[in-house]
Amino acid sequence: MARGGGTRDTxxxxxxxxxxxxxGAVLPESDVPPQAMPDDPLLRRDLQLPEVSEPEVVQxxxxxxxLNFSIDTHFYPLGSCTMKYNPKINDEAAFxxxxxxxxxxxxxxxxxxxxxxxxxLQGYLGEITGLPGVSLSTLAGAHGEFxxxxxxxxxxxxxxxxxxxxVAIPDSAHGTNPASAAMAGFEVVxxxxxDQGNVDLEALHDLAGPDLAGIMITxxxxxxxxxxxxxxxxxxxxxxxxxVYGDGANMNxxxxxxxxxxxxxxVIHLNLHxxxxxxxxxxxPGAGPVCVSEELASYLPSPVVARNGGxxxxxxxxxxxxxxxxxxxxxxxxxxxxxxxxxxxxxxxxIESISANAVLNANYLMESLRDKYLIPYDRTCMHExxxxxxxxxxxxxxxxEIAKRLLDYGFHAPTMYFPLIVHEALMVExxxxxxxxxxxxxxxxxxxxxxxxxxxxxxxRNAPHTTPVSRLDEARAARHPDLRWQRP
Amino acid sequence: MTLQSHYIPNTPEEQAxxxxxxxxxxxxxLFRDIPDAFRNPTLDLxxxxxxxxxxxxxxxxxxxxxxLGSGPSFLGAGAYNHFIPSxxxxxxxxxxxxxxxxxxxxxxxxGTLQVIYEFQTLIGSLYGMEVANAGMYDGATSLAEAxxxxxxxxxxxxxxxxNTISPAYFQVVRTYCQSQGxxxxxxxxxxxxxxxxTSCLVVQYPNFFGYVEDLExxxxxxxxxxxxxxxxADPVAMGMFNPPGHYGADIxxxxxxxxxxxxxxxxxxxxxxxxxxxxxxxxxxxxxxxxVDSQGRTGYVLTLQTREQHIRRExxxxxxxxxxxxxxxxxxIYLAALGKQGLRQVAELCYQKAHYAAGEIAKxxxxxxPLQGTFxxxxxxxxxxxxxxxNRHLLERNILGGLDVSPNGDYGGxxxxxxxxxxxxxxxTRADIDALVTALGEYN
Numbered sequence: 001m002a003r004g005g006g007t008r009d010t011x012x013x014x015x016x017x018x019x020x021x022x023x024g025a026v027l028p029e030s031d032v033p034p035q036a037m038p039d040d041p042l043l044r045r046d047l048q049l050p051e052v053s054e055p056e057v058v059q060x061x062x063x064x065x066x067l068n069f070s071i072d073t074h075f076y077p078l079g080s081c082t083m084k085y086n087p088k089i090n091d092e093a094a095f096x097x098x099x100x101x102x103x104x105x106x107x108x109x110x111x112x113x114x115x116x117x118x119x120x121l122q123g124y125l126g127e128i129t130g131l132p133g134v135s136l137s138t139l140a141g142a143h144g145e146f147x148x149x150x151x152x153x154x155x156x157x158x159x160x161x162x163x164x165x166x167v168a169i170p171d172s173a174h175g176t177n178p179a180s181a182a183m184a185g186f187e188v189v190x191x192x193x194x195d196q197g198n199v200d201l202e203a204l205h206d207l208a209g210p211d212l213a214g215i216m217i218t219x220x221x222x223x224x225x226x227x228x229x230x231x232x233x234x235x236x237x238x239x240x241x242x243x244v245y246g247d248g249a250n251m252n253x254x255x256x257x258x259x260x261x262x263x264x265x266x267v268i269h270l271n272l273h274x275x276x277x278x279x280x281x282x283x284x285p286g287a288g289p290v291c292v293s294e295e296l297a298s299y300l301p302s303p304v305v306a307r308n309g310g311x312x313x314x315x316x317x318x319x320x321x322x323x324x325x326x327x328x329x330x331x332x333x334x335x336x337x338x339x340x341x342x343x344x345x346x347x348x349x350x351i352e353s354i355s356a357n358a359v360l361n362a363n364y365l366m367e368s369l370r371d372k373y374l375i376p377y378d379r380t381c382m383h384e385x386x387x388x389x390x391x392x393x394x395x396x397x398x399x400x401e402i403a404k405r406l407l408d409y410g411f412h413a414p415t416m417y418f419p420l421i422v423h424e425a426l427m428v429e430x431x432x433x434x435x436x437x438x439x440x441x442x443x444x445x446x447x448x449x450x451x452x453x454x455x456x457x458x459x460x461r462n463a464p465h466t467t468p469v470s471r472l473d474e475a476r477a478a479r480h481p482d483l484r485w486q487r488p
Numbered sequence: 489m490t491l492q493s494h495y496i497p498n499t500p501e502e503q504a505x506x507x508x509x510x511x512x513x514x515x516x517x518l519f520r521d522i523p524d525a526f527r528n529p530t531l532d533l534x535x536x537x538x539x540x541x542x543x544x545x546x547x548x549x550x551x552x553x554x555x556l557g558s559g560p561s562f563l564g565a566g567a568y569n570h571f572i573p574s575x576x577x578x579x580x581x582x583x584x585x586x587x588x589x590x591x592x593x594x595x596x597x598x599g600t601l602q603v604i605y606e607f608q609t610l611i612g613s614l615y616g617m618e619v620a621n622a623g624m625y626d627g628a629t630s631l632a633e634a635x636x637x638x639x640x641x642x643x644x645x646x647x648x649x650x651n652t653i654s655p656a657y658f659q660v661v662r663t664y665c666q667s668q669g670x671x672x673x674x675x676x677x678x679x680x681x682x683x684x685x686t687s688c689l690v691v692q693y694p695n696f697f698g699y700v701e702d703l704e705x706x707x708x709x710x711x712x713x714x715x716x717x718x719x720x721a722d723p724v725a726m727g728m729f730n731p732p733g734h735y736g737a738d739i740x741x742x743x744x745x746x747x748x749x750x751x752x753x754x755x756x757x758x759x760x761x762x763x764x765x766x767x768x769x770x771x772x773x774x775x776x777x778x779x780v781d782s783q784g785r786t787g788y789v790l791t792l793q794t795r796e797q798h799i800r801r802e803x804x805x806x807x808x809x810x811x812x813x814x815x816x817x818x819x820x821i822y823l824a825a826l827g828k829q830g831l832r833q834v835a836e837l838c839y840q841k842a843h844y845a846a847g848e849i850a851k852x853x854x855x856x857x858p859l860q861g862t863f864x865x866x867x868x869x870x871x872x873x874x875x876x877x878x879n880r881h882l883l884e885r886n887i888l889g890g891l892d893v894s895p896n897g898d899y900g901g902x903x904x905x906x907x908x909x910x911x912x913x914x915x916x917t918r919a920d921i922d923a924l925v926t927a928l929g930e931y932n
Contacts, residue, residue: 013609024827100752143629181802262529324666345542404595477779
């Protein structure tokens, strides 16, 4: 979007702004005696990078940032994503040189503060989940899922149980679940949900046999509902010799309310960039620690932080039957510092207050909109509420169009068309960090849009009208992929 | 009773109002779907703290770590100490970038989407490759996904991995391949012994020991067998050395950390991933594409999403979802600031200083350079004593030494007897290097 032209105008890309001779950084001269350069054929001649000055870089990226919706600028009720306030002290903590400028391979006695912090975080996450074995080395939710699936496989194989090739996954699951199971070599079997949104126990029973490695289940489900049959789900899977994997994407609902380990979960991952307030950064970094029962702890990915006597008090270690290393070093440390800071700030009472207010806010939205938007599973919801836009669809306006129209009202859209089992789904997650004033304004916007669907449907159908660009041609983008700037 | 936290606005009065709308007696009422016996367990966590107390505690923990800036540092091996212009942090921490989600709602995410497009452009250009994606988790996982992709592209399942790649990267590749029926073989780049069942040859450039591999010869050999060549390349070295794309590499990955990202004890970083255009539909992770809006204006969207997990589920090219977008942004800002001249300068400074250091160390009695060839900023020194002993001596002089790559070293790999892998970058002054040489000389 042009902003008065010149270098603050975002319509020109970096290479298009490039002016030969401009520099954006000045480096010191070499202070060592000149050394012979390598053989000429090895040297590069075609380095194509922009030549822009520092003010231009600042103006361009600042202008770009202003094209985004973000938590700091907009209510962002994106279901399943837990877009809560990201405390600034967390960033400050991670940026101090004692954390940001330490090398992952420096001797352990030179990084005891970092290791102790990680060890404490392992303990907190183990306590919150009731699953005491924790590895912080996985870098995102899906990365944790992949590790969990590899652990499930390793566990069965170690018992000579190599015929367990299937993993059951409810039809409401995130796409990462089947993708992670497949990467770990499993065949995915979909389990239907019943009319209450719970796992259909009969269907699960039918496929729980000697070829079942386990189940991957999200609690609360992506319908925003606590599966009231969860104890039976765990029992059926365990009786068949399988393990229960929990996708912790929705843990914001359960903090301090229930421990997944106590319910019978064997392995879970947490999304620190959701539940524990670390910023999502426009698509990462995340952190997806895996938490497991004592029985599975020896399979955890390497490394874990151990506390030992004598010498360096804390050290990195590899569990006995570890599935191996999942990443270059020890995990997304900067994200882990932020999550630690968050837990320390809130403490026990604050952590319990998160789930209390997240669930209250979601139920408040549900009740305040139930006369205008269809609630396909009409039960007390957890941290998010899934509406269907079927009533509006019948009047010619789709869920997608409602979501886009919300942008004009200054609200980020809810998650659309997910979970897949809800027609015209609009999944709304307010989180605990929003004010009642904001929730009321959102409710009013949703009611206004419902009215617009009658009075001026084209206004909704052609939304958004106020964003830097209108509806984009996705088909063209896919048919003729233009993925980088090319010299004309 | 719940705490009134500064992160949670609802007051008890507001909660009561909202509960009345909901028709519940208490907040606990909302959790009645949780089986009674398991609801509200004892939670053994510390008490809440004030921001001031939290700052003090974090500062105390941080004070027990040695930051790279506190003295001369010569440790690399996959995480590098480079200069980062101030604007990188200033821009990447803008709330509009920092607190946005993955740009699924294109109209509300043009900033992030255009940044990804810029990132794809710059990384493709840096590696001399036709297409790059929006980034992976880190250098090791990028390489592992490249191996999986090469197996999909060639429909072959044998992989030849050079014994000069990072031992940590090898371990991650092994973890990723363990359940896919892939046969991993370690080979010497001098005679890789690949055949027509080999899906890909995997090399690092410069290799783990800092030396430049013969990419021209290796690429020819791979292609002669119908195999792909997968290269993990240091992006800063691309400022002076020919990129893998110049030699015809098929997939080029790398660790983005050297491009404006602090060492941060190993993460978050960003994995770089690029390939030939013909393999685009087998690529993992997000892609931002340029298109037009309904009024004909240029805009950006996530594209070719049918490769991805949220559409394709168990048939996706990868399970990756959240990646490291914020650090792709950091690298983009870094490359914009350094630009054509700056990146070359950084690379040449690293090269000049590393060669000065290597030359001075090799003059010391008892120390030698056991490897031949052209190196960039890292090199192996054969020491007169076990590297751990020498590193202890260096630390007493406030110098962080190199990585122990002896056969008993804790970083794995085959090793070089009494070998230490040193890294010298533009951050090391001549005085730092001279102090290192003096301290090593004392140990002899």
